Amino acid sequence: TGRDLSGNVTIEFKPFGIGLAFTPVVLSEGRISLRVGVEVSEIDNQLTVQLTNITVRGLRTRRADTTVELPSGGTMVMAGLLQEQTRQNISGTPGLLNVPVLGALFRSRDYQRGQTELVVMVTPYIVRPTTANQLARPDDNFQDASDPAGILIGRLNRIYGSGQAAPARGRFNGPVGFIRD
Known part of the structure; x- marks a missing residue:
């Protein structure tokens, strides 16, 4: 979010969700250098910006990058990018839930806690060229x-x-x- 030269509000729309980027490099016979980048972004109401007539939602982003060297057919596992959410909601009969002492009989408290973790498993292979008659078909x-x-x-x-x-x-x-x- 920003302003252009005329003072008008500009908003840049960004993709969100899970993004994976792989950059393999063949080093020597049977060895692969693999750069892995992972990004998780989600809309976050706590980062919302309210302008005069526009509400702009914010993004919360978590990233991890690594480079590993492994053999062809070897598996790299990367875990993390943890997220923990805690929510509490109080609901009840309007008017009665605010009555001192007796209000507890007319309301309920809902508590939710959630955890997520992203796990990425990558198995690169060095592929050799072959003729069409050597390939197995699905049928x-x-x-x-x-x-x-x-x-x-x-x-x-x-x-x-x-x-x-x-x-x-x-x-x-x-x-x-x-x-x-």
């Missing part, structure tokens, strides 16, 4: 259900391990592919 080993099973039961695919399935056509052996419970 490899998918087997259509028979017509009666599809029409009468509404089944989309065959149940694996039931003895009705045809042998696997792809490179995978065993119960792989789409499974519907």
